[in-house]
Amino acid sequence: xxxxxxxxxxxxxxxxxxxxxxxxxxxxxxxxxxRSGAYYALAAPESNAGAVVNxxxxxEGQYRPxxxxxxxxxxxxxxxxxxxxxxxxxxxLAFINMAVPGSTPRTWYYLLREIERRGYRFxxxxxxxxxxxxxxxLSDWPLAPSQDVALIGVSDVFxxxxxxxxxxxxxxxxxxxxxxxxxxxxxxxxLLQSPRQRWRQLYEFRPxxxxxxxxxxxxxxxxxxxxxxxxxxxDWSAVGAAERALAQTHLAELAAPIDPAIRAANARYLTxxxxxxxxxxxxxxxxxxxxxxxxxxxxxxxxxxxxxxxxQAVASVAGAIALPVDLLQSLEQPAYFFDGLHANRDGRExxxxxxxxxxxxxxxxxx
Amino acid sequence: xxxxxxxxxxxxxxxxxxxACLRDRPAKIALVLASYVFYSGWDVRFCLLLAASTAVxxxxxxxxxxxxxxxxxxxxxxxxxxNLGLLAVFKYYNFFIESMASLLGIDPAGALLNIVLxxxxxxxxxxxxxxxxDVYRRQLPAVRSKTDFxxxxxxxxxxxxxxxxxPMDFFPQLVTRPLLTSEDSRxxxxxxxKGLFKKVALANYFAPIADACFNGGSYAGAAVPAWAGxxxxxxxxxxxxxGYTDIARGCAxxxxxxxxxxxxxxxxxxxxxxxxxxxHISLSFWLRDYLYVPLGGNRRGARRTLLxxxxxxxxxxxxxxxxxxxxxxxxxxxxxxxxxxxWQRVLQASGLQAAGAxxxxxxxxxxxxxxxxxxxxxxxxxxxxxxxRSMLVALxxxxxxxxxxxxxxxxxxxxxxxxxxxxxxxxxWQDWLVERxxxxxxxxxxxxxxxxxxxxxxFETQIPFVYFQF
Numbered sequence: 001x002x003x004x005x006x007x008x009x010x011x012x013x014x015x016x017x018x019x020x021x022x023x024x025x026x027x028x029x030x031x032x033x034x035r036s037g038a039y040y041a042l043a044a045p046e047s048n049a050g051a052v053v054n055x056x057x058x059x060e061g062q063y064r065p066x067x068x069x070x071x072x073x074x075x076x077x078x079x080x081x082x083x084x085x086x087x088x089x090x091x092x093l094a095f096i097n098m099a100v101p102g103s104t105p106r107t108w109y110y111l112l113r114e115i116e117r118r119g120y121r122f123x124x125x126x127x128x129x130x131x132x133x134x135x136x137x138l139s140d141w142p143l144a145p146s147q148d149v150a151l152i153g154v155s156d157v158f159x160x161x162x163x164x165x166x167x168x169x170x171x172x173x174x175x176x177x178x179x180x181x182x183x184x185x186x187x188x189x190x191l192l193q194s195p196r197q198r199w200r201q202l203y204e205f206r207p208x209x210x211x212x213x214x215x216x217x218x219x220x221x222x223x224x225x226x227x228x229x230x231x232x233x234x235d236w237s238a239v240g241a242a243e244r245a246l247a248q249t250h251l252a253e254l255a256a257p258i259d260p261a262i263r264a265a266n267a268r269y270l271t272x273x274x275x276x277x278x279x280x281x282x283x284x285x286x287x288x289x290x291x292x293x294x295x296x297x298x299x300x301x302x303x304x305x306x307x308x309x310x311x312q313a314v315a316s317v318a319g320a321i322a323l324p325v326d327l328l329q330s331l332e333q334p335a336y337f338f339d340g341l342h343a344n345r346d347g348r349e350x351x352x353x354x355x356x357x358x359x360x361x362x363x364x365x366x367x
Numbered sequence: 368x369x370x371x372x373x374x375x376x377x378x379x380x381x382x383x384x385x386x387a388c389l390r391d392r393p394a395k396i397a398l399v400l401a402s403y404v405f406y407s408g409w410d411v412r413f414c415l416l417l418a419a420s421t422a423v424x425x426x427x428x429x430x431x432x433x434x435x436x437x438x439x440x441x442x443x444x445x446x447x448x449x450n451l452g453l454l455a456v457f458k459y460y461n462f463f464i465e466s467m468a469s470l471l472g473i474d475p476a477g478a479l480l481n482i483v484l485x486x487x488x489x490x491x492x493x494x495x496x497x498x499x500x501d502v503y504r505r506q507l508p509a510v511r512s513k514t515d516f517x518x519x520x521x522x523x524x525x526x527x528x529x530x531x532x533x534p535m536d537f538f539p540q541l542v543t544r545p546l547l548t549s550e551d552s553r554x555x556x557x558x559x560x561k562g563l564f565k566k567v568a569l570a571n572y573f574a575p576i577a578d579a580c581f582n583g584g585s586y587a588g589a590a591v592p593a594w595a596g597x598x599x600x601x602x603x604x605x606x607x608x609x610g611y612t613d614i615a616r617g618c619a620x621x622x623x624x625x626x627x628x629x630x631x632x633x634x635x636x637x638x639x640x641x642x643x644x645x646x647h648i649s650l651s652f653w654l655r656d657y658l659y660v661p662l663g664g665n666r667r668g669a670r671r672t673l674l675x676x677x678x679x680x681x682x683x684x685x686x687x688x689x690x691x692x693x694x695x696x697x698x699x700x701x702x703x704x705x706x707x708x709x710w711q712r713v714l715q716a717s718g719l720q721a722a723g724a725x726x727x728x729x730x731x732x733x734x735x736x737x738x739x740x741x742x743x744x745x746x747x748x749x750x751x752x753x754x755x756r757s758m759l760v761a762l763x764x765x766x767x768x769x770x771x772x773x774x775x776x777x778x779x780x781x782x783x784x785x786x787x788x789x790x791x792x793x794x795x796w797q798d799w800l801v802e803r804x805x806x807x808x809x810x811x812x813x814x815x816x817x818x819x820x821x822x823x824x825x826f827e828t829q830i831p832f833v834y835f836q837f
Contacts, residue, residue: 001393011387014552015621018813021806022556025814033818181821188822193775 034180039188040150044198045206047187048102048146055098055111056118057210062096063120069094070289070359071115073108073277074128076101077293081343082128085214087356093123093363095356097213104141105273106163110151112280123363124287125277126355129270129314131306131325132295135258138269140169145176149183152176163272165265218345223247223297223334231302250296250340254304267313278319288320289362291355294328294347297337323358368408369831370614371567378405379618386622391544395514398522398622405523406486413485416453421520423449424495428509428516431502439503446499450492456480457488462689486835487527489686493653494520498534500657507534515541522624524615528608528834530629530649540624547623553801553809555621560816562613564823566832570607571825572776573599581748581758587774593761595770595777600748601741602781605634607833608647632788634740637732639703642740654683673708677701687747692755696747703739 002008033039043050062084063069072082072095084095098115100107105127112125144164152160154177161173176183191198224243227234233251236244278288295304306325314322328351336347343351368375382401386394403414427446434442455463461479468475498519501507510516519537545551579586580596591599609630616626629648636642643651655664659679665672677698684697714720723732745762749755771778791797800809 001390002388003390008388011547012384014547014549015383015555018549018552018556018806018809021810022813022817025807025810026817029814029818030821179821181818182824182826185822185824185826192822 030179030181034149034184035153037150039180039184042191042198042202043150043184043187044190045201045209048143049150049184049187051100051102052107052111052147052150054206054210055100056114057206058213059096059098059115059120061210062094062214064094067094068092068123068363069096069121070124070126070363071112071120071122071286072097072099072126072128073111074099074293075103077130077342078128080218080338081293081348081351082355083214083216083218083348083352086349086352087359089353089356091356091360093356093360095126095359099128100147102143103147104138104144105270105277106139106141107144107147107151109273109276109280110148112277114151116280116284121284122281122286124289124359125281126289126291126359127274127277128293129290129310130293130295131310132299132304133258133263133307133310134266135253135256135262137165137262138266139163139165142169145169145172146183148173149176149180218343218348219338220345221338222344222346223250223337223339225334226298226301228298228301246339247298251298253340254296254298254302263307263309267309270310270313271316274314274317274320278317282319287363288317289323289359290314290317290320291323291358292325292327292329294331294336294343294351296332296340297334299332300329301333321362323355323362327358328354368405369829369835370611371563372829374408383621387547392514394544395518395541399514399517402518402521402523402526406521406526409486409527410483416485416488417491417521420450420453420491420495421517424498424520425510425513425516427495427499428502431499432509443499443503447496450495450499454488454492457482457484459685459689466691490525490527490529490531491520493531493657494534496657497531497653501534507538510538512541522619524618524622524624525626528611528615528832529647530612530615530626531653532626532649533652536627537624545623547621550801551620551623555617556809556813557797557800558613558617558620560813560820562610562615562617564816564820565606565610565613567610567820567825568823569780570603570605570610570833571828571830572780572823573603573606574825574830575828576774576777577603577748581750581754589770589773592767592770593758593764594766595774597741597745597758597762598777598781600744601634601737604744604747604833605630611832611834634737635733635788636736636740637729638736639700639707639739642736643700643704650683650686654679658682673705676704680704690751692746692749692751695755696743699743699746703743 040049040053043053045051045054059071070088070093072078072084072087074082076099079097079099079101082095082097082099084097087095098111100111103111108127148160157174157177160177161170164170164173172183181188224239224247226236226239226247233247239247274288274290281288292306295306311325314320331343331347331350336343336350338344368378378401382398385397385401389397403417406417407414424446427442427449431439431442431446460482464475464478468478498507498510502509510519515538518541519532519534522532522537525532576586576591577596577600578584580591580593580599585591612626612629616628619626627649631645631648633642633646636645659675662675662678663671664675667675678701680697680701681694682697684693684695684700687693687696711720714723722728742759742762745758746755749758800812804812
């Protein structure tokens, strides 16, 4: 049934040689353009990959060798709600906020790994944590592959896709690793369609944005004060239409039931990735510190308790310092939020001052 | 398994390696089995139909060959009836019942069959008819080898959407098994990459524009003007079908078989007859050899010739699908062919034929032919008569050009294609790539093509090949 080996070789030689060389060169071209990091300098600053690049550029601009520095990681809640200069005011400790909007702890881990690879060293890594359950599976966060594409490499070929739960997300993760051009397709197309606009975004607007971020004061808007009784709003009459819509959306999100399986999976996810970050930080004699983010503008009025599974998840991370869960509970009021998730200017100032002081105390061994 | 999926390429790679490892006969058997595996990807039940059709057609071949005189003709008639009957039951039965019921004003519900249209049945039955006719005409001896015959019918690269392989072209290729040369590999790879780019990057770009226009939806949040929708469908169907054919030919070549060309830059045709010599060539040949010629062709006077053209094109249109819109599309092309004949006569009589054939006039003729062909796509794509009518009415209004300003692809892709066709008008670059370029050059071009495919490909939604439904 099987043919002689010399014939088999003769039949397969030409197509396999050609396919092999094409595949090799394809990999080389993709590596040259994307895997080398060359492309990321051109990624749109507003894109997911671009946001990661922005964070790295911010670090590059703010890092001072020899100065005791705390690296701050998180999502948009940390970007809006934490100010490095305010946290470090009056002390020799510098805080660099590298929060990436729409990111989760896995991205923070890969970001931290990249930062470590580039030789930056920190006293501590500070992470903002929301002790409120969320309805979506964090491990399958849809934005993650397009953010992480700038941070992962071929060495992650098995571990990275395996960190996703669903097959569709695993495929996307594999795609981001093996075919970065495919993941950055729309960004590349935008670049090709309007190179001038991209040039302006990158070289005119971004430098200003990066230097402005540490000076950003936060937003002025406040969520409306609402009269609650047993978790129900008694009177909407004093609230404008736009504010009402914002508040109603937020309250609907809070009221939505959350699958216990998702809660449990998210707690495991936090333990896994915060643990990995703590380990990575420890390798450079840095501590991982987790601070609680204010959970929302109406938590106090609603009498909502913290999610014990998340508290347990953070507490179980070896080598991490978890700041008290109720540290910022007094800020869970509309006066400190501009929407259901993000702190406003007042909130930002309060959070930065309180957390800054606690971190300094923790690092100075006073806590 | 669609050609633009990873599953297909894994299947193809495994088949390629398996066949290379086997001796001649086991390799053929393995290829037949692989083809059935490929076909079962749609519905395992289809394989039973395919096997039954293959067995019956094999028997008909032997019967036709052994018979003589009137019996031979009867055998051919039986073979053709069987194949067309199969097509009639699976593809047209419900359509004709509904049409009759609509004509008589009765409810067809009780008479309708609840059957699924097997993928590629139109192509399979045409292969069967072609084989029986060729044996009847003694152009081909009946095939003795069951494996060879099964391979002819089921060979997976052409099974579901052609090209329609002529028995006389295919069976001689089964006699000896050629060794795959470097040129074959390059040719195959070139066609596969070309086809994938046409399908995934170009056809799939135009598909949502055409869909939005013909289905009354929006594209990127805006309505699509009629001219853009029709142009988009003209380009979608070309890039889709010719892309499919390129991939099919490339795969076949890598497996050691050669398929004929199915497209020869049809939108650069200077007249409608020329268009049909360049568009879906294998169908045009089939219709000519197995329908037009048996009807008498042009041997029975001018009127009968024109009638034959209308019959052939009308039936050719209906072959595409069970809908009167397809018949109208076919008849429209029949009328265009008749009009072209008349025009040729006028030019001849007036002595202007040579002047009209001058290169100076070619862009005008090509433009006119493209517009006429594109108008023909309206009934082809529209859901029914009403949609056809409203689209034609919309086309008659002043064109809105804002769409072209926002979506460059609608004009940039045809323009770039035109420039490419002009630059490589003799296909010397393509031939150079296969015959003379060094391996690193070929590989570099292949790698860049793959990178372009990644960047320009439309991977968000899986858009099936247009001709799969036929």
